[in-house]
Amino acid sequence: MNARRVDVHCYVGGYPFRHVPHPEPAILARVNEREGLHSAWVGHLPSAFWRDPTLGNEELYAQLAPHASRLRPVPAIRPDWPRWQVALANARTQEAPAVRAYPQLWGLQGEDARLVRMANACGEAGMALLLTVRFEDLRQRHPMDVAGDLPAATVRELVRRARNSRVIVAGAGREWIREVHWGLTPAEQERVLYDISWIWGPPEDHLAGLMREIGAGRLCFGTGWPLRLTQTPAANLELLPEELMPAMLADVELFAAG
C-alpha cells in the first residue's frame, strides 16, 4: 500500500534562517526509499524567499531530472509578476503535478485577482495549487522572519473565488484546517486538501479528530523535509486509534488531475 504514499510537502535547497543538513535531491530520494514513500512533490526552498523564483525553478528542474521517476518538480510561480503564464506552461511541460505560491511572503490576499486567475489556470491545466502555512514553528523564528503564517482567510477567499482551482495546503494545524473547511460550501470543500505534517497525534489526537470531523479523504501525506523529520507523519498514522486504521488518505495525483 506504501506504493501510493506521496509526500506533497518537501523541498530541496537551503533555508535562509538556519542550517539544514543535506537538502540535496539525492539525499531526498534515498530517504524516501528508506521510508517507503512512492514519490515526492518537491519545491525549491530558497525560491520561496527570492523576489523572482524563475531561476530557482530552472535549478529545480535540472536538479530533479536525474530522479524524475520519484521526485516531481513543483515550481514557485508569482502571479503578480509578468509572464507567469509562460512559467505555468513550462511547469506543464515539466510534468509538474502542482504549482507553489506563497501569498504571505509576496503580500497577496486571497481575493487578489491575479492569484485567483493563476489558481484557476492551474486547475484548468490539471495542476494543484500548493500553499504553505509555515516553514518553522512560530516560537523559533529568526528576527528577520516576520512574514507570519498564511492566514486561513486567504485560502477561504481564494477557494471561493477560484472555482476551477484545486488547492493543497501544507503545514496547517487542526484549528487552521477547521477554520477553512467549515467556512466553505460542500462543493468548495471538495477542492481543498490538507497535508498532515503539522497535525498533532496522541494524546490530543488532533489527526484522529480531524478524520472524524472532516474525513480522512480531505487529508494527504506530507513531511516538511528537509526542515523536519520525514518520520513524523508516518508515526502519526501508525498511532491512530484502531477504528481509524487503516486510515484512508486522499490520492493527490488524482486530486490534482481533477
Add this chain to the structure above:
Amino acid sequence: MLVEWPAAEAPLASTEPLIDVHAHFLHAGCGRSDWSDVNRARLRAGERMGITCHVASILGSWGHGSPVYFPSPRDVEAGNDAMLDLQRTYERQVRGYAVVNPNFAKHALGEIERRVAAGAVGIKLLASRRADDPLLDDIARAAAERQLPVLHHAWQHRTRYWPQQDASDATDIVRLAERHPRVRIILAHIGGGGDYQHTFHTVRDQANVYLDISGSGTDRGMLDAALEAVGPKRLLWGCDVTMETGLAKLRALTVMGMTPDEMSDIRWRNAARIFPDGTFPGIEQAKVSQ
C-alpha cells in the same frame, strides 16, 4: 481517490525498555470534559509504541483554576493528588513528578516531602520563577538530599518575556545547576519551542544538565546537534504532548548511526540511572550498570 494504509502489530518502537521522562496527564479539575479520553489516548499510544513507563506530571488545573505556569497551591495539590492516584492505578506504566510553585516556598518544600513519601519520583518545575532565582535553592537542596531529578520547563533561548510564564532558558538552568552540582536537572523539551542550538552551546559543559528530546518540534539536525553537544549519556527520550514526534525521533535516532548501546542509553538507561533506585521495578537494575 483513497489510499489504504497498513496497520502494524508489534510495538512500534520495539520491545526494548522505553521510558518517557516527560509525560502529562489531565484530571477532572482541568475544565475539560474530555480529560479522561486524553489520558486514555496517552496510555493507548504508549502501549502501541511500547513505552515501559510514563514519568508524568499534572500542571495544577492546567489553567482552569489558576494559570498553567503559575499554579496556586490549591491547584498544585489537586494536580499532585491526581497524579499519584494515576500512579497507584497504573502501577506498572506510570510514575509521577511532584509539581511545585517556588513562589510558595514553604508549601513547595512540604509538597516535595509529602509527595515523595507517597511515591513521587522527581520534581517538576514549571515557569513560575526563573531557574536561577534564589527561591529555587531550597528546592534544589531537597532534590539533592532525596536524589530526585528535577525536570525544568524551558524555553530554548528566551529573547524576551513571553506571556503567561516566567520561562527559563538554558542560561538560567545552568546557573541553577552550577550552584547545585549534585542535582540532576532535566532541561525540558528541546523540541518544545525556541532556539535549541543556543541551548546546546550553553549546556555542553554542565555535566548535571540532561536534555529531554520531547516536544512537537522535529527539526532535522536538532538531534544530531544535541548528540554532538552532550553525547548519548545526557539525552533522555520523551514525548511531552505529541507522542508521534517521540516515535519519529526514535526512528530518526536509529538511522543516525548510533550503536545499540547508545540507543539503550537514550531509550531508558539514562533515565534508570538518574531516577531513584526502584523507580522502574520492571527494568532490571543489573542492565543499568552494563
